[in-house]
Amino acid sequence: MEWIDKAGYACAVGWSGSYCVTAYVGNVLHRRPIAPGSLVEAHARLIHTGRTSMHVLVTVSSADVSTREFRAATTCILIFVAKGSDGRPAAVRPWVPRSRSDKKLASVAVDHIDARATIKDLMLDDVFAGKAGARGRTLRFLVPPGVVNWGGNAHGGTVMRWIDEAAYVCAASWAGEDEAASDAVAVYSGGIHFFAPVRIGELVEINAQIVYTSTHSMHISIRVHTADPRRPDEMTLTTQCLSVFVVPDGDGGTRPVPQWTPSGDEELSLWEHARDIVQLRERIVPISASLARED
Structure with missing residues (x-):
């Protein structure tokens, strides 16, 4: 989970040129375990921007050190918000999808927005008892x-x-x-x-x-x-x-x-x-x- 955030943060900071905070992480699908001693690669790419936010897709892959054949283990989307020197959200330059995969991933990011908001409301409505x-x-x-x-x-x-x-x-x-x-x-x-x-x-x-x-x-x-x-x-x-x-x-x-x-x-x-x-x-x-x- 820390690797995911670090890779996403590096991508967001690189695009915005400013300090960023993690606002949301969703759909962390753990497809398979990563064995101790494996080589690990965390790949992050920008897939959508809002006025102050950046949607970043992170894929974590691993490989045996002897084969170097990487296979995906986890994927997820993170949303980062850029911050100005005053600590308030700062505008980011818009990202424009160009390749086929860019356009498809941008569409996925937009499609997930409504479902994410509904899930957030449901979770906040929970009667979360302190003693379970x-x-x-x-x-x-x-x-x-x-x-x-x-x-x-x-x-x-x-x-x-x-x-x-x-x-x-x-x-x-x-x-x-x-x-x-x-x-x-x-x-x-x-x-x-x-x-x-x-x-x-x-x-x-x-x-x-x-x-x-x-x-x-x-x-x-x-x-x-x-x-x-x-x-x-x-x-x-x-x-x-x-x-x-x-x-x-x-x-x-x-x-x-x-x-x-x-x-x-x-x-x-x-x-x-x-x-x-x-x-x-x-x-x-x-x-x-x-x-x-x-x-």
Whole structure:
């Protein structure tokens, strides 16, 4: 997740010539795992610009060091906003698609805008209970100075890594007591909206909750809140995300996972929103890795 953000950031800064912040990351499709010791390549390309925003498509590929044959592992779209010296959004020069792939990818970026807005509204409408019992986990810590970016805040990619770690803890604990549960892996992350910066030295609280289960998958809603350590009860929502985890069975398939049945109006609302998001996501056609890398 950090590699994705770094590649996208480099692309956005290169185009805008100014400091940029991550505003959104969507449709992170983890097609296959990346083995330790692999060569990794993160390829970013601009596919759409707004007045102050840039839509960047990132493809992460990996290869065995002996063959150097790269295969795509992950693709996603990120949106960055350019910032001026006053910290306010700054206009960026428009990007004009020229090649066949440019035009097709630009069309995809525009088509995703309405679906993304709907998913964002659904996620914000969730009645996100702070205490979710066995189906939820919470991580708390102070933002360390080592993750500071050019703007003086935590890198968006670092926040994404924290989200992934919290979701993993939630998925592994829900999946069961046996050793296989520790093998839970993310196959999808989406709807990652960044609402406010995460400042160095702040208290971070990451809540991850199971909001939907299918026979073989766990859908986890994650929210990141921050606060001044002197006022820990005054939390601000900075980031939200929905991730999907499965437990591999070792034979190319996935294990069944314990099912969650909502009880009460609040839990039922969470379940219904998650189901609606799943249906919306299925309407979004994934971007093929070959198109992403086509000139």
